[in-house]
Amino acid sequence: MSIHEEEEVKPIPAVAAALVHQDRVLTIRRRNPPNAGMLALPGGRLEPGETLFEAARRELYEETGLTAGPERVLTAIDQLQHDEKGRLLSHYVIVVVSCRWTGGNAMAGDDASEMLWLDERQVREEPDLCASARRVALLLLEPQAIR
DSSP: OOOHHHHHSOOOEEEEEEEEEEEEEEEESSSSSSSSTEEEEEEEEOTOOOOHHHHHHHHHHHHHHHHEEEEEEEEEEEEEETTOOEEEEEEEEEEEEEEEEEEEEEEETTTTTEEEEEEEHHHHHHHTTTTTOOOOHHHSSSSSSOO
């Protein structure tokens, strides 16, 4: 693999909205990469000129119909996808934003084919939950977690 091939793939900035309500974390089944077909936190790409908090609020609403107030940046995740030869296909830099639920009518939309609220046991056991979402969800559901 040449340096030139690696340079063709540029990091894509994205957000994920981490929403806990009644001791359950909101997840969606993604229709598109990254993590297509898997359960993940709602989110997507930033639009030009959009702040992280604006993007988290927008993506949450588009994918779930829910509204929330973004509160703080929790973490950032590199989501790398490689082909069978190890070549880099995509690189998403996903900034996870903790959000406070404010309302809305829950329904899967946009990139989400399904919505699920998972409690701590379900987060630990759900086989379709992507690893990065599992780590964030468990962090959020810890009793000492600041929400």
